[in-house]
Amino acid sequence: MKKVKLLNGPNLNMLGIRNPAVYGTTTLKEIEEELISYAFNKGVVLDCFQSNCEGKLIDEIHSCHKRYDGIILNAGAYTHYSYAIRDAIEAVEIPTVEVHLSDIHKREPFRHVSVIEDVCVKQICGRGKQGYFDALDDLLNEYIK
Numbered sequence: 001m002k003k004v005k006l007l008n009g010p011n012l013n014m015l016g017i018r019n020p021a022v023y024g025t026t027t028l029k030e031i032e033e034e035l036i037s038y039a040f041n042k043g044v045v046l047d048c049f050q051s052n053c054e055g056k057l058i059d060e061i062h063s064c065h066k067r068y069d070g071i072i073l074n075a076g077a078y079t080h081y082s083y084a085i086r087d088a089i090e091a092v093e094i095p096t097v098e099v100h101l102s103d104i105h106k107r108e109p110f111r112h113v114s115v116i117e118d119v120c121v122k123q124i125c126g127r128g129k130q131g132y133f134d135a136l137d138d139l140l141n142e143y144i145k
Contacts, residue, residue, distance in 0.1 A: 001045050002069045002144055004136060006035060007060055008050040009076035015101075022102045024128050031129050039136055046136070054078055054085065061088040070139040071096040072132060079114045089119045095143035097135035100125040 008028060011018070016027035032048045039046035047068075049060050057075065064071055071094050078085050079098065089096050098116055103126035117123050121143050124131040 001043055002140070003045045003047070003067065004039060004070045004072060004139060004144075005060070005064050005068045006032065006046055006048045006072045006132070007057060008048075008074045009054075009057055009078050010052045011076055012074055013050050013052070024101070026129050031132060034129075035132050035136065038133055042136070042140060044136070044140065052076075054082055058084055058088045061085065061092055064094055065092040068094055069144045070094060072099060072135045072139070073097070073116070073120070074099045074101070074132075075116060079116055081115060083115055086116045086119055089116060095121045095139055097121060097138055097143075098123045099131045099135050101128050101131060102126060 012028050015023055015031070016025055028050060036046045036048070051057055057078065061071065071089070073096055075082065075085055075098070079100070096119070098114065098120040114123065122135070122138055124135050127134060
């Protein structure tokens with residue numbers, strides 16, 4: 001079976017509590033459970049990890065080397081400035097899709113810069129929780145052989 005790692009960064013553990021107009025009412029646990037089931041039905045093992053700590057996310061990315069076929073990453077605020085996360089993605093050489101639940105770059109123009117975007121195979125924004133499912137499908141259909 002193929003293996004994919006779902007990594008969520010700062011404050012994504014607050015889903016279901018944050019502004020429902022922007023982030024919806026679904027919790028991260030609900031997203032993870034639905035995505036695990038969806039992945040399983042496609043013959044994929046999906047493991048999930050969430051941390052508000054940049055170093056822990058970097059460690060998780062490095063631990064994916066030669067163990068996972070793809071990464072779905074919502075790095076939260078770290079997307080915009082963490083060259084360490086960028087370097088970790090580049091080093092593991094695993095297809096990574098960057099996900100943003102909202103169109104934050106449209107709400108806050110200064111966030112249009114994603115330093116990790118150039119090392120990710122794709123960026124998905126503004127699709128809410130559906131973005132995670134789309135990211136998995138894109139990995140399976142386009143990047144994981």
